[in-house]
Amino acid sequence: MKKLGILFFGFALLLTGCQEDQGYYLSGSVEGMEDGKKVYISERDETTRSLKAIDTTTIENGKFKIDMEDTDLPGLSFLQFEGVNGNVVFISENERINFDINKDSLRNAKITGGKENEALKEYLDHLKELNEKMLGLQQKIRQAAIDRNSEELNNIRGAKAELIDNDKNYKEELYKRNTDSYVGVMLLTDMLNMKSHSAPEVKDMFAELSDRLKKTPLAKSLEENLDNNLAVEVGSKAPTFTAPNPDGEQLSLNENLGKVTVVDFWAAWCKPCRIENPNLVKTYNKYKDQGLNIISVSLDRPGQKDRWIKAIEEDNLEQWSHVSNLKFWNEPVAKKYQVKAIPATFILDENGVIVAKNLRGDALADKIGELLN
Template sequence: MKLFSNTLLVLLCLLGTVAQAQNTTLTGQIKGLSGTTVKINTNNNGVFKADSVKVINDVFTWKTNLTGPQLISLVIENHSYSYFIGPGHSKLTGTKEASEAYKLTGSPMQDDAKAFGEFIKDLTDQEAFLSTAYGKASAQEKEELNKKREALKTKKKARANQFIADHPKSFFSIYLIAGRTSYGYAEVKPLYDKLDESAKRTEAGKKLSQTLETLKKSLIGNQMADFIQADTSGKQVKLSSFRGKYVLVDFWASWCGPCRAENPNVLKAYNAYKDKGFTVVGISLDDKAANWKKAIRDDKMPWTQLSDLKGWKNEVSTSYGIEGIPSNLLIDPTGKIVAKDLRGEMLESKLKQLLK
C-alpha cells in the first residue's frame, strides 16, 4: 500500500463533476451554537473554497452552487465534520452537547455513506481495538497485530465490493471505487463493471471510466510509450534512449518518506545488475529543484533522474495514473512492461530471474 497518495484530491475532483452547477442549500439547526461561526470547506470541480456563516438563534444557512454530490468539511467550534451533500436542500440538526449525534438529512449520498459505515462497523470497531492494543504491545505482539490488521483490511475491501454490487446506482459506490484507483486497473475494472449504466453515464462515472483507461496503460504486457523529461542538468532525455536494457522507471519524491526508505533497495539492485543490462530512470514528483537534487545526493543515487518539477501533475506519472508513491514499472529491452511496484527484495529477485 502506498503511503503517499493523491487519491483524495482525485476523488474530490471526480465527485464534483457534472454538466452544470445547481443551487445547493444547507440549513443547520444546532441547539446551543448561537453567536458562533461555522466554516465550510469545499472542492467544487477541483476549485477549493473556504466559506463561513454566522449562527443566529441556533440556525445557519449556507447557499452555494455545486456541480454534483461531494464531500464537504464543516468546522464547528474547532471540530471538523465531514458530510456528503449535493444539489438541493440538506439539513443538519443536533445539539452542541451531543455533536457526535449530528444528523444530516436530504442527502442520498450521505444516507449511503451512513449505511456503508454501519455495514462495516464491526470491522472498524475491531480496527480501533487493535490500534489501542498496538500502543502497548511488545515487538513480537506488534508483529501479530499487524497480521490481524492486514486481515481486517482484506475483509473491509470485500465488504466494500459487496456494497458496490448491492448499490450499483449509488453515487457513493463510485466514490468507493475511485478510492481504489491507486491499486491499479486489475482491481478497479471489475468494480466499475458492477455499476449500473445510469451511474456510468454520470459525469463522475465518465471520469472514472477515463481514469481506468489511464490505468490500463500500466498493465503488465503493454508497451510503455516513449516520453521525454529534463535531467538534473536540464538536458532532455528520452526513455527510448535506454532501449536494449531492462529499465526500472521509478516514481518518487524527496518529501516522500517511504520512497526514501526504499531507495537503498533500489541502489542495491542497481549496483548488482548495472553491468548486466539493467538501469534505473527516476521520475521525481518534486516541484522544487533544490530539494530534488539534494535528495539525489543524500541518497547517493547514480542513475538518470528526470522531472518536470510539476509535483503531482508530472506528465509521465499522470499519463500512467500514478496516484501514490513509491511506485515503479519495470520494462524489458523492447519497452514492454514486465513487472510493477517491486519492493524490497522483490526487485532483485525479479532481476535475477530475468538476467540469468
C-alpha cells in the same frame, strides 16, 4: 356536465397546490447557534477542490429551511454555518432532507430523508467503525512491539489482515446494492484510491454502474483515473515520457530502453528512498553488463535542484540516467505513472512493457536476474 368537469379539474389543481414540495428541500434544527446566523449550502469546486456556496438561508427559532432547485443528478454537498468550523456532509437529491445538528458535533449530525442519504449513512457508519477498530489494533501492535511479544504481534497482524479483508468484502456487497446510487460511485472511488481493489477489478464493477450515475462528475473523474491506472498495470505498455536531466537536456524513455529498464521514482527528501538506494546500486552493478538500465525520476521540490544533484552524488547514482521537472507531487512523469507514494519502481522489458512493479531489495534483484537470464 362540462361545468362539472371544470369544477373537478379545478379541485384537483387545488389539492395539488396544497401538497408539500416533493423536490429538493432542506430543513433542520440546530442546537447551540444563534438566530440570524447564515447556513450555506455548498458544493466542491472541481477546479480548486475548495467548497463554494451555491445557496444560503438563515437560522430562525433554532431552525432553518430552504427550497432548493431540483437537481438532475445526485452529488456530494455540504452544510456550512456562519462562524463555525467544519461542515455537515450529505448527498443532494430530489427529496425532503432533514437535519438534526449540534454546533459542537457537526460530524454526528442526524440526517433523514432520501435513499441516497440512507446509503451514505450506512457507508459512513461502516468507515467510522472500521477506523476505530484499526486504531485499536495499531495501539496493540505498538504495545506488543514495546513488550517484544512476537507471538502477540503476529496474532494482532493476523486480526488486522482479517479486518482489511472483511472491509473489502463489505464494500463489494454494499456496492451491489447501490449501483444506482451516488454512494456506489464513492465506493468505487475509495476502492481505487485506497488500493483495496485493483484497477481491473474496479473497472469491471464500474461497468455495472447505472448509466444515470455514470454522468456524474465523480464518475467521469473515476473513469479517467481508471484508464490512467490501467495504463500502468502489469502487462501494459509503459507510458512514454520526455523530461529534463540535471544538465537541462531532454531525455526520453523510448531512446533509453535496455533489455530490462527500471523506472525508479524517488526524491532527495524521501528517507525510505535514500535507504533503498544502496540496494539499487548493488543491483545495477550486478546486471548492467547484461542489459539493465535505470531511469530515476525525482519528485524534488521547485528550486531545490542542488539538493537533487547532491543526493545523486551522495548515493552514488551517477551511473545511470536521471530526470526531473522539480515539481514535487505535480511531477508530470509521476502523474502519468499514477505514483502516489515513493519509492516506486516499474520494471520494463525490452519492448517497454511493464512486467513488474514496486519491488525492492532482493525481490527487485531476483526479478531482474530472472528476466535477463
